[in-house]
Each structure stands twice: as C-alpha cells, then as structure tokens.
C-alpha cells in the first residue's frame with residue numbers, strides 16, 4: 001500500500017534521529033569527545049606542529065569542521081618566544097599611541113591627509129582609490145613575529161580550509177591584563193569575574209560589523225542564516241601560556257553550525273552570560289588557536305595569571321571583499337586592512353609577502369600559482385571539449401549519457 005505523506009514524514013524523522021544516534025555512537029567508539037567537558041579534558045582540538053604536515057593539516061581541518069576551532073601546539077620555538085613576546089608588548093604602546101594621535105588630530109578638525117604629514121603619526125595610503133589614509137599595519141612593529149606568521153603548517157591549514165590564494169585582512173594585538181599590583185582584577189571588561197562573557201563571531205560574520213548603522217564605519221557582514229562554508233579563519237597566536245585561569249579564549253564547540261548568533265537581534269542570546277557547553281582553550285605560549293569565524297567565542301573576562309600577550313589575525317580567501325566599506329575618517333584606525341608602504345612591504349619575509357600584498361597600493365595583487373594552475377587545467381579541458389565538438393559532433397552528442405544529476409529533495 002502506498003504510504004501517506006504524513007507516514008513518509010514520520011519515517012523520515014525517525015531515520016534522521018537514527019542517523020544522529022549512529023553518528024554519536026561512532027564518535028564514542030572512535031574515542032572522539034562528544035561533550036565540551038570531554039573535549040576540554042582531552043584537548044582533542046590540539047595538534048602538535050612537529051607532526052608531518054599532512055597529519056597536522058588533516059587533524060586541524062577535521063577539528064575546525066567538527067568543533068569550529070583547533071590549536072596548533074609549538075609553532076613558535078620556545079627559545080624565540082621571549083623576544084617575540086617583548087616585541088608584542090612594546091608594539092602595543094606604538095599601535096595605541098599612533099591611533100590615539102590620529103583620533104586626537106581628527107577631534108581638532110585636522111584632515112587625515114594633513115595628519116599623515118606630521119612626525120610621529122604613521123598613516124599610509126590605502127589601495128582603494130579615493131579612500132583616506134589609514135594607520136600603518138601592526139606588522140611593521142612586529143618584525144620578529146613576522147618571521148613566523150606565514151609558517152608552512154599554518155598556511156597549509158588555512159589553504160586546505162579556505163582556498164589556495166589567501167589574504168590576511170586584519171592583524172592586531174589582543175593582550176589581556178592580569179591582576180595588577182594594587183589588586184585590581186585583570187581580564188576583558190576589568191571586572192575579573194569568570195562568569196561573564198563577551199560572545200561574538202568574527203568578521204565577515206560579526207553581525208554588528210564594527211560600525212552598526214553608521215555607513216562610515218560599518219565594514220560589512222554576511223546576513224543570517226550564514227551559509228555553511230568557512231569563509232574566514234581567525235588565528236590567535238598566544239605568546240604566554242593560557243588556560244582557564246590565565247587568558248584562554250572562550251568557545252562554544254559546535255556553534256559554527258548553529259543558525260543562531262549571540263549578536264542576532266532575534267536569537268534571544270545574552271552576549272554577556274555563560275552558555276552551557278562553553279569552555280576555555282588551554283595552550284602553551286607559541287601555540288596558535290585557529291577558529292572558523294562563525295564559532296561563538298569571547299575574550300577571557302578574568303585573568304588570574306600574568307598579562308596575556310597575543311596577536312590576532314583574520315585570514316580569508318581571495319574572493320572575499322576584505323576592504324570594501326567604512327571610508328569615514330574614524331575608520332582610519334579600525335583593524336581592517338591596515339596598509340603598508342612599498343618599503344615596508346619589501347621588508348616582510350618573502351613567504352609572508354603574498355599574504356599581505358593586497359595591503360600595499362604600489363603592488364599588483366596577482367593571483368597565486370595554485371589558482372592559475374587549476375584554471376589552466378579547466379581551460380585546457382574546455383578547449384579540448386570544443387575541439388572535439390567541432391571535429392566529431394556525432395561522438396560528442398551522446399558522450400554525457402552516463403552523467404545523472406538528481407534534484408535534491410527538500
């Protein structure tokens with residue numbers, strides 16, 4: 001007897017539930033953590049950079065796909081961490097001092113072009129024609145760190161997840177204060193409370209888009225529900241040890257696939273409250289936390305250890321508009337595509353240059369080799385097909401008989 005639509009729907013739900021149950025059992029059998037608690041304990045999200053590159057790439061891609069994040073342990077060698085940490089601490093004064101001077105100049109009614117000529121202010125021309133200058137990219141104050149930024153394993157992971165031609169669209173410091181000598185608490189917000197959060201997702205999935213309703217500062221954001229594709233990777237390079245007590249980033253494992261968003265106007269989530277299943281990353285100095293920009297996460301609101309020193313970068317594939325909007329003067333100090341002069345670009349390590357070429361107006365941003373190689377293969381295949389079509393139309397007419405495309409049921 002033919003089943004009714006209701007019967008078919010009930011059966012479909014039952015099978016879907018059975019599939020979920022089977023996936024869960026398979027994970028258990030394979031020893032894959034299925035709860036945040038187990039994930040936190042096991043650190044199954046972490047892979048050692050010393051493993052062969054294929055293993056690192058596979059392990060990290062799997063973790064990003066499953067949990068929304070991973071950590072690559074031991075990327076920066078222990079004996080280099082001290083000097084990079086000191087460099088990053090010093091850079092904070094320079095970046096903030098520069099941004100402060102620009103803000104004050106703007107408040108006094110000076111134009112960015114005027115400010116760019118002043119000693120002690122580091123503004124650079126940007127690539128987009130007609131847009132005002134911006135504060136220089138933080139990388140100029142981090143030459144020792146720059147040596148590691150395009151690390152072969154980190155770049156290979158980003159390429160595997162995103163695409164072959166990548167851009168580092170944002171790079172900035174994110175240090176988190178520890179408890180100070182006078183006893184005032186550390187952490188984001190400065191309350192020292194471990195039971196607060198500052199949930200968000202990152203550009204291009206940051207719903208408030210840095211500027212809210214202001215077209216001069218809004219940098220753009222993808223609308224909800226987000227497509228199920230990784231469009232951006234945020235990397236946090238920890239230069240001090242981090243854990244639950246000392247500045248580990250908060251994450252909600254699996255949240256990158258949840259259609260809701262902590263900043264979603266209609267999603268009923270409090271940006272400031274803990275979420276069941278949230279956890280903090282633990283990692284040694286020299287490790288890199290990598291997350292899908294859709295993963296719900298937050299800076300630590302408490303830090304009982306020393307000041308956390310960290311550098312954040314946001315990577316995206318070449319086909320994402322990294323710097324299309326926010327042309328108002330206030331955007332000259334935002335984190336988006338802080339530019340580089342030709343000289344500063346040339347001073348970058350050679351392996352880093354392709355990832356930052358788009359930040360230098362005097363550079364031509366050519367597509368990188370792997371993108372050209374695959375386009376060449378497609379071009380040759382197409383030309384061969386056209387030639388065959390002209391020369392042997394009788395053979396070609398039935399050559400796709402084995403190709404079947406199904407319309408996917410809803």
Ligand SMILES: O=C(O)CCC(=O)C(=O)O
Nearest residue numbers: 174202249298299300312
């Ligand atoms: O401070 C952290 O651990 C997270 C930083 C962060 O969320 C960001 O820079 O987007």
Ligand SMILES: [Fe+2]
Nearest residue numbers: 200201202297
């Ligand atoms: Fe973030």
